[in-house]
Amino acid sequence: MLVLPPEIRNAIVRRAREGRPREICGVFGGKYEKTGRSIVRSQYPAENVAETPRTRYRIDPEEQLEIFERLEDRGEEIVGFYHSHPRGPPRPSKTDAASATWPDRSYLIVSLEPFEIGSWRWRASDDGDGRFEREDVVLE
Incomplete structure (x- = not known):
């Protein structure tokens, strides 16, 4: 479960709509609980540096490291990541699955067409593959 403040x-x-037609992206900070509940306390927008930002997202590794350091300085944990799909689909793409690297963290997607917000946990497997599992998003 991902607990997300309204x-x-x-x-x-708002950022996803303003960023259209490009995908926007960022990192969630907060409290990660091994029980399956993650509480978002902050979000850190990042620049999308993908070669094709209309259909992919990529956070610059140096910017990501800076965000992680800010999280640590604030006593927060990495809860997960978010990005938008300006033209759908309202679920992770094959590219999203291929680039997911943080096991048990949330990956929230804002789809604008059709409008839908969903979140998935990345589950790594012993064979090196993994999969996304849909999770509840609770506004609190």
């Missing part, structure tokens, strides 16, 4: 949800949706 003001953070609204900020991400």
Whole structure:
């Protein structure tokens, strides 16, 4: 379960709409609980540096490291990541699965057409593959 404050949800949706037709992306900070519940306390927008930003997202590794250091300085944990799909689909793509690297963390997607917000946990497997599992998003 991903617990998301409404003001953070609204900020991400607004940014996704303003960023259209490019995908937007960022990192969630907060409290990661091994019980399966993650509480978002902050979001850190990042620049999308993908070669094809209309259909892919990529956070610059140096910017990602800076975000991780800010999280640590604030006593937060990496809860997960978010990005938008300006023209759908409202679920992770094959590219999203191929680039997922943080086991048990949330990957929230804002789809604009059709409008839908969903979140998935990345589950790594012993064979080196993995899969996304849909999770509940609770506004709190």
